[in-house]
Amino acid sequence: MIISPKALARAKAEKLKKGYTAFVETETVAHFLKKEIEKQNLRVVVDQTPHGCWFTPLEREE
Template sequence: MMIISRKQLAREKLEELKKGYSVYAETEEVAGYIEKELSSLDMTVHIDRTPLGCWFIPEASNCEEHTY
């Protein structure tokens, strides 16, 4: 069985957000880690909470690599 650190998973998802991609957090714990890290960054992200998880969608003005 492979054990995945939730903090590491959150860090990987945060890196995807920085690249301009939307990410999905399946648990409140991972979503909380992402939100905590986002609070220290100058980045605007729309957070869509659903009963099954949480979507983090970066605004186009934040994207480093993509143009919309």
């Protein structure tokens, strides 16, 4: 089964919006997820490792 990197990035962005941490293994998905984060104005911490990239949502200040 082939999964679109853009669709995977959108699904990961939805997890971030719900307060969950997201992990991606490829540069391609990380690139699309970063674009999605910008588009949705999400606040996250990005931790890039040699094995992948962790995206951790920051709590919203209200």
